[in-house]
Amino acid sequence: MNLHPMKLVTIICEAVLEDRIVEVLHECGAHGHTAFDVRGSGRQGERTADLVECGNVQIEVIAKPAVAENLLARLRRDFFNDYAMVAYESDVQVMRPDKF
Amino acid sequence: MNLHPMKLVTIICEAVLEDRIVEVLHECGAHGHTAFDVRGSGRQGERTADLVECGNVQIEVIAKPAVAENLLARLRRDFFNDYAMVAYESDVQVMRPDKF
Amino acid sequence: MNLHPMKLVTIICEAVLEDRIVEVLHECGAHGHTAFDVRGSGRQGERTADLVECGNVQIEVIAKPAVAENLLARLRRDFFNDYAMVAYESDVQVMRPDKF
Amino acid sequence: MDLLTAIQSNLFSPAVLFFVLGVFAAVTKSDLKFPESLYTTLTIYLLTAIGFKGGVAIHEAGIGAVWLPALVAMGLGGLIPLWTYPVLRKLGKFSMADAGAIAAHYGSVSAVTFIAATNFLKSIHEPFENYASAFLAVMESPAIIVGVMLGKGVLGGSKFSLSDPGVRHALRDAVLGKGVLLLIGAMVIGSLCGKRGMESVEGFFVTPFQGVLALFLLEMGMVAGRRLSDLKKVGVFLLLFGVTAPLMHGFAGVLLGGWVGLSIGGATLLGVLAASASYIAAPAAVRLSVPEANPTFSLTAALAITFPFNISLGIPLFFEAAKLLHA
Amino acid sequence: MDLLTAIQSNLFSPAVLFFVLGVFAAVTKSDLKFPESLYTTLTIYLLTAIGFKGGVAIHEAGIGAVWLPALVAMGLGGLIPLWTYPVLRKLGKFSMADAGAIAAHYGSVSAVTFIAATNFLKSIHEPFENYASAFLAVMESPAIIVGVMLGKGVLGGSKFSLSDPGVRHALRDAVLGKGVLLLIGAMVIGSLCGKRGMESVEGFFVTPFQGVLALFLLEMGMVAGRRLSDLKKVGVFLLLFGVTAPLMHGFAGVLLGGWVGLSIGGATLLGVLAASASYIAAPAAVRLSVPEANPTFSLTAALAITFPFNISLGIPLFFEAAKLLHA
Amino acid sequence: MDLLTAIQSNLFSPAVLFFVLGVFAAVTKSDLKFPESLYTTLTIYLLTAIGFKGGVAIHEAGIGAVWLPALVAMGLGGLIPLWTYPVLRKLGKFSMADAGAIAAHYGSVSAVTFIAATNFLKSIHEPFENYASAFLAVMESPAIIVGVMLGKGVLGGSKFSLSDPGVRHALRDAVLGKGVLLLIGAMVIGSLCGKRGMESVEGFFVTPFQGVLALFLLEMGMVAGRRLSDLKKVGVFLLLFGVTAPLMHGFAGVLLGGWVGLSIGGATLLGVLAASASYIAAPAAVRLSVPEANPTFSLTAALAITFPFNISLGIPLFFEAAKLLHA
Numbered sequence A, B, C: 001m002n003l004h005p006m007k008l009v010t011i012i013c014e015a016v017l018e019d020r021i022v023e024v025l026h027e028c029g030a031h032g033h034t035a036f037d038v039r040g041s042g043r044q045g046e047r048t049a050d051l052v053e054c055g056n057v058q059i060e061v062i063a064k065p066a067v068a069e070n071l072l073a074r075l076r077r078d079f080f081n082d083y084a085m086v087a088y089e090s091d092v093q094v095m096r097p098d099k100f
Numbered sequence D, E, F: 001m002d003l004l005t006a007i008q009s010n011l012f013s014p015a016v017l018f019f020v021l022g023v024f025a026a027v028t029k030s031d032l033k034f035p036e037s038l039y040t041t042l043t044i045y046l047l048t049a050i051g052f053k054g055g056v057a058i059h060e061a062g063i064g065a066v067w068l069p070a071l072v073a074m075g076l077g078g079l080i081p082l083w084t085y086p087v088l089r090k091l092g093k094f095s096m097a098d099a100g101a102i103a104a105h106y107g108s109v110s111a112v113t114f115i116a117a118t119n120f121l122k123s124i125h126e127p128f129e130n131y132a133s134a135f136l137a138v139m140e141s142p143a144i145i146v147g148v149m150l151g152k153g154v155l156g157g158s159k160f161s162l163s164d165p166g167v168r169h170a171l172r173d174a175v176l177g178k179g180v181l182l183l184i185g186a187m188v189i190g191s192l193c194g195k196r197g198m199e200s201v202e203g204f205f206v207t208p209f210q211g212v213l214a215l216f217l218l219e220m221g222m223v224a225g226r227r228l229s230d231l232k233k234v235g236v237f238l239l240l241f242g243v244t245a246p247l248m249h250g251f252a253g254v255l256l257g258g259w260v261g262l263s264i265g266g267a268t269l270l271g272v273l274a275a276s277a278s279y280i281a282a283p284a285a286v287r288l289s290v291p292e293a294n295p296t297f298s299l300t301a302a303l304a305i306t307f308p309f310n311i312s313l314g315i316p317l318f319f320e321a322a323k324l325l326h327a
C-alpha cells in the first residue's frame, strides 16, 4: 500500500476563536479541518468550559508540510500573544495525498 | 522503560458509519477503539453535525503495523468512494504491546 | 521556523479517574493538559459511556521527554493493574518549548 | 373558515414563525446553535409524547376502529415510491440510486410535520382521531424498504442482497430505528395505561407539548436554512418535485382518508403524512444501503423545500381539501 | 386493594412500562440512545425536585418530626453492609474487595427507586410523609463509607488509609458528591422557602415530575438492558442475592418504619430505600477507593437485578407488608 | 413593604437560594457539574420565553407605548461606557484595552438578572410593564460597540478598523449574536401572535418558567463560585467598582424610568438593567476584538461581584428607590 507523508497540525485554543482559525487555515492553503470541544489547563490557567464563552476547542488540520509551516507561522503572528493557545505539528501518513 | 512501536490509525467519517467501521476493524484484527463526535469540513463540504444524521465521528485505533495496513486497505476498498472520510496512520509507542 | 521536539502522551481511561490523573501529571512535571469524553472498546470490554459512571475520557499531555517517561511510569505503577486504561506516547513539534 | 383564513391562521402560529426565525438565523450566519443533544432530546420527547397520546386514544377507541385505516396508511406509504421512482428516473433523469433514495424519503413520513398539523387542527378547534399517530408509526418503514430496493436495482440487474453489511444495518435501522421504536413503544404503553396513566404524566407529555414544538421548529428552521445554499446544486426539476409531490400525495391521502371513513381532521392528517418527506429515518438508512446516492439531493428536497412547504401551506390546503370532500 | 391488584397497578404504570421499553430497545440493539447530557440533566432535575419538595414538607411538619426517623434510616443504611459483607464473603466466596464493594452498593440507596415508590403511592392515593426524601438524603453516604472500609480490609490487616489518594477522592465524592449535595441542598432551600416558594416553582418541580420520571426510566431500562449480557458472568449466587437482599432489607425497613411511627406510606418508603441499591454514588466512590473490586459484580447486581425487581415487584410488596403491619 | 422586608423576601426566594447552593458546590469542589449543553439549553429557553412574553405584551400595549422608553433605555446603555471608561482609566489605572472591555460589560445587560427581577416583582404582586423585555433586547449591543471602540483607542491614536477580522467577528456577534437574535426574534413572534398564540404555548413558556430560572441560577452559582478565587487577582478598586457601578447605574435607570413614565415595577426593571453587567454577549465580542484586554478583570467583576450583588441586594434596593420616587 502506498502511504504518503503529510503533516498534522493540532491547535488547542479558546472556543471563541474557532471561526477565525478556520478562516485562517483556508487562507494558508489547507483544504479541511476537524474540530471538537475539549477542556484543559495550561499557562493561562484552567479552562473549565463551564460558560460556553470560556470554552476550549481542539482543531486538527492535515496538510502538506509547506502549508503546515505557513499555518503555524500565521498562528504565531496573529494569536500567540493574546490568546490561550497551544499548537503543534506531527507526522502522519495518508493514502490520498491529493485530498490535502 | 520499554516502549514498543505501534501504529495509530485515525478515521474521520460520517457518523452513520460508526457501527460498520467498528465491525470492520475487529475483522481486521484490532482489539479496541476509541470514538468521539467531531465537526469539520473537507472535500465533501462542511459537516455541521446539526442533524445527528449529518454528524461526523473520529475513530482511533492502535494496532500492530500489519493490522493497520490491513485496516486502511479495507477502508479504501469499502468506503473511500462512497463516503466522506479521511483516514491516516501515525507512529506511537506503547508500554504493553500484547494489549493491541 | 524553529520547531522543537516534544512528547505527546495520550491516556484513555475510565472517566472516574480524570481528577486523579490530572493530579498525577502535575506531580510528574507537566504544565498543562487537554481532556474530552470518548466512548470505546478494549480488553476490559465496551465502554458505552451510558451511565456517566461508565464513561471514558481521553487526556492529552505535551511534555518534555523526561516528564513523559516519568508520567508513563507512574501510570503503569498506580493504575494499569486496576483500571481500564490505554496510554501511549508520540512525537510532536512545538514552537514555544518553554511552555511545556 | 375559508382557505385564506386557514393559511393565515397557520402562518401566524408560534410554530411556523419560530421556523422562520430559525431560517433567518441560519441565513444571517448568527452564532445561535442548538446543542446536538438538545435536538436529540426534543426528538425523543416529541415522538414519545405523540406516541403515548395516540396509545391512550387507541385504548379509548378500541383497536377495531384503528386497524383498517392504519393498514390503508401503511399501504399508501409503501406504494408512493413505486410511482415517484419512475418519474424521477424518466423526467428527472436521476440515476437509479438517486431516484430510489428520493422515493424512499417521500414515501416515508415526517413526525414533526404531523405534529404541526395536529397543533393546527387543535388551534382551530377541529376534532380529529387522536389515534392518528398510529398512521405515523406504520408509515415510516415500508417506503424506506421499497425505496432502498429500487435504488439497489431490484427492477433491473439487482445488487440488493441481505448479505451486504450496509443493507443489513439499514434494514435494522428502518425497522428497529429509534423513530419507530419510540412511537410504537410509547403507543403500546399508552394503550396499556389508558386514561389513568395519562393523568399522571399529562403535566409532562401534554402541558408543554405545543411550546416544545415551537422550540424544535426554531432548530429545524436553522437546519433547513443551512441547506438553502444547496438549492442551486439540486436543479429545477427537484425544486418543482419538492412542491408537486407533496401536493399530489397530500390530496391522495385526503381522498383515501375520506374513503376509509376518517373525520375531516383525520383525513387532513393522513394527507399531511402522505405529503411529508422523512428527514430522519430515511436519510440514515438510505445512506448506509445506497451509498452511491448523493444525499444532497434527497435531504435538500425533503428539508429545504417540502418541509417548509408543508408546514406553511400544505397543512391548511389539505384541511380545506378534506372539508370540501366531506361537504 | 390486595397484593395482586397492587402489583398490577404498579406494573401498568407509565414509569414501569417505559422501563420495559428501554430494556427492549437495548436487547434488540436499536439505535435509540439518550445523549449523555440528557441522562445527567434528568438526574439533576429529579434530585432537585424531590429534595425541594421534601424541604417544603419539613418546613410544614417541623424538624422535630423528622430527626428521629431520619436517624433511624441513616443507621439502617450504615448497618446493612455489616451483615451483607460476611454473607458475601462466606456464602458467596467473594474476595474482600468485591464483598465490600457490593455491600456498599446495597447499603446505599437509589433515588429513582424511591421516586418510583412515591409515584406508586400517589397513584393509589395512599398518603405518606412528604419529608421522607430526607431519609433518602441521609442514607446515601454512610453505607459507602462502611463498605469501602470493609473492602479495604479494616477488619483484617487493613489497607485503609486517608493518605491513599483514591480513598481521599472517594470520601469527598461520597460526602460532597452531587447526589447528596443536590438532595440536601434543595431540601434546605425548600425548608427555607416553604409553601410560598413552592407556589412559584410548582410548574417546574411538580407539574411535569411524573412524566420526567417515565422518560428517565426509559433510559434506565436501556442502561440495565445493556448489562443483561453480564448476568452470566455474575454467577448464580449474586442473582439470588440481588433478589433476596432487597426482600430482607425491605421488610426490615418497613418494620423499623412502623416502629418509629411512620404511616403506611412512610414505612413503605423506608422499606423501599433499604431494599434499593445505589448505582450512582456508590459505583464511582468504590471504583476510586477499592479498585481491586470488579465493578461488573456490583453494578450488574444493582442495575440489572435489584433495580428492576424493586420497581416492578418490590414496591407493591413492601406496601402490602406495611399495611399488614398497621392492621 | 419596607426595604428590609423586600430584601428578605428576595433572599429567601428559590432562585437566590439555588444560586447560593451553586456557589457552595463550587467552593467545596463538589463533583456536581451541569452539562455544557444544559447551560446552553436553559439560556435558549429563558431568552425565548422572556422575548415571547414581551412580544405578546407589545401586541397588547401597542408599539406606540413602547418606543420612547425603549429608546431611552438604549441610550442609557450606550452612554454608560462613556463615563465608566474614564473612571476606570483615571482612578482604576487600567490600560485602555481593559478599561474599554470593562465599560462594555457594564453598559451591556444581563438577561438573567432582569428575569430574576421580574420574578421578584411577581412574587410581591407588584405590576410592571410586560413589554419591558424590549428594553433588555435593545440594551445589549450599543454598549458593546461603544466599549470596543474605546478599548481599541478611538479616543487617541485608534487601532479601531473594520478590516480587523477580530473586530468584524465581534460586531457580527454583538448585533446578530444569539442573545439579541432570540430576544428580538421571539419578541417579534410574540407581537405577531398575540394572546391567541400565547394560549397554545403557555404550558411551556410560562408554567415552568420560574422553576427553570431557579435551576439556571444553581448553575450560575457554580460558574460564579469558580471565579471567587480570581477575586484577589482583580484588586480592591475593581471590587469596589463592582458594587458602586451597579448602584449608580441602577439609581440612574430608576430615575430615567420614572421620568419617561414607567410604573414602579417598570422603573425598577430599567434600574436593574442599567445596573446589570453582561457576561454572555460582551465577553465573547470583547475577547475577539480587544484581545489585549485581560478577560479575568471584566468577567470576574461582572460574574463574581456585580451579578450576586444585583440578584441579592440590588433588585430590592432599586424597587424601594422606584417606590420612593413615585411617592
Ligand SMILES: Nc1ncnc2c1ncn2[C@@H]1O[C@H](COP(=O)(O)O)[C@@H](O)[C@H]1O
Binding pocket: A012, A013, A038, A039, A040, A041, A042, A043, A044, A045, A046, A047, A056, A083, A084, A085, A086, C030, C031, C032, C033, C034, C035, C060, C061, C062, C063, C099, C100
Ligand atoms: N502541556 C499541555 N498538554 C496538553 N494540552 C495543553 C498543554 N498546555 C496547554 N494545553 C491546552 O491548551 C490550552 C491553552 O493553553 P495555555 O495557552 O497554556 O493556557 C489549555 O486550556 C489546554 O487545553
Ligand SMILES: Nc1ncnc2c1ncn2[C@@H]1O[C@H](COP(=O)(O)O)[C@@H](O)[C@H]1O
Binding pocket: A030, A031, A032, A033, A034, A035, A060, A061, A062, A063, A099, A100, B012, B013, B038, B039, B040, B041, B042, B043, B044, B045, B046, B047, B056, B083, B084, B085, B086
Ligand atoms: N485536511 C483535513 N484535515 C483534518 N480533517 C479533515 C481534512 N479533510 C477532511 N477532514 C475531516 O474528514 C471529514 C470528511 O472529509 P471529506 O471526505 O474530505 O469531506 C471532514 O468532515 C473533516 O472532519
Ligand SMILES: Nc1ncnc2c1ncn2[C@@H]1O[C@H](COP(=O)(O)O)[C@@H](O)[C@H]1O
Binding pocket: B030, B031, B032, B033, B034, B035, B060, B061, B062, B063, B099, B100, C012, C013, C038, C039, C040, C041, C042, C043, C044, C045, C046, C047, C056, C083, C084, C085, C086
Ligand atoms: N486498540 C485500541 N485502540 C484505541 N483505543 C483503545 C484500544 N484499546 C483500548 N482502547 C481505549 O482504551 C479504553 C480502555 O481500554 P482497555 O483497558 O483495553 O479496556 C477503551 O475503552 C478504549 O476507549
Ligand code: NA
Binding pocket: D080, D105, D106, D107, D108, D109, D110, D249, D273, D274, D275, D276, D277, D278
Ligand atoms: Na410521505
Ligand code: NA
Binding pocket: E080, E105, E106, E107, E108, E109, E110, E249, E273, E274, E275, E276, E277, E278
Ligand atoms: Na439500600
Ligand code: NA
Binding pocket: F080, F105, F106, F107, F108, F109, F110, F249, F273, F274, F275, F276, F277, F278
Ligand atoms: Na448595564
